[in-house]
Amino acid sequence: MTILVGQKAPLFETQAVMxxxxxxxxxxxxxxxxxxxGVIFFYPMDFTFVCPSEILAMASRTKQLQEMGxxxxxxxxxxxxxxxxxxETKVEDGGIGHVPFILAADMSREISEAYGxxxxxxxxxxxxxxxxxxxxxxxxxxxxxxxVVNDEPLGRNMDDVVRxxxxxxxxxxxxxxxxxxxxxxxxGMVNTPEGVADYLSKNAGQL
Numbered sequence: 001m002t003i004l005v006g007q008k009a010p011l012f013e014t015q016a017v018m019x020x021x022x023x024x025x026x027x028x029x030x031x032x033x034x035x036x037x038g039v040i041f042f043y044p045m046d047f048t049f050v051c052p053s054e055i056l057a058m059a060s061r062t063k064q065l066q067e068m069g070x071x072x073x074x075x076x077x078x079x080x081x082x083x084x085x086x087x088e089t090k091v092e093d094g095g096i097g098h099v100p101f102i103l104a105a106d107m108s109r110e111i112s113e114a115y116g117x118x119x120x121x122x123x124x125x126x127x128x129x130x131x132x133x134x135x136x137x138x139x140x141x142x143x144x145x146x147x148v149v150n151d152e153p154l155g156r157n158m159d160d161v162v163r164x165x166x167x168x169x170x171x172x173x174x175x176x177x178x179x180x181x182x183x184x185x186x187x188g189m190v191n192t193p194e195g196v197a198d199y200l201s202k203n204a205g206q207l
């Protein structure tokens with residue numbers, strides 16, 4: 001697996017289903033996130049099990065992320081046509097409905113490979129591999145500032161995506177670092193020995 005934190009996020013152009021239902025052959029990540037924050041989250045496959053719960057959880061938080069200046073893109077190895085079929089399937093029938101973010105296709109596996117998250121699953125079911133359950137947060141300069149990967153049975157906490165973006169924006173605005181468990185409204189830490197001592201003297205018992 002590739003560690004991309006601190007590096008430029010790999011850019012790509014691919015087929016996708018847009019939030020308004022439009023199907024395009026030329027979705028560009030570069031155009032979407034230029035001057036903005038970005039969240040790219042990979043998932044194994046459409047019409048599966050843990051994946052729709054994660055997608056719906058992200059859908060519930062997309063407006064909040066957009067208000068923070070952040071665009072959201074989901075990626076799997078399925079085609080844009082399969083994405084569209086899943087999007088047009090009602091939630092109560094196992095679909096995801098009209099989610100408010102882009103569903104990008106990665107049939108070639110090139111995007112998953114570029115991000116280092118192509119898993120070679122069981123040869124009998126996925127001979128070409130599937131995307132791992134991975135999330136990347138990208139800053140306004142196109143640099144990856146956060147990545148997390150879960151094993152296939154373990155769904156992600158999408159609240160933590162918002163928390164990480166809050167922390168990144170707090171750091172950018174205040175120059176203070178964000179200690180363990182930091183949430184919006186909490187104290188930051190000045191990254192000096194004196195700052196560490198001051199923070200721990202007030203907060204160590206709550207860590």
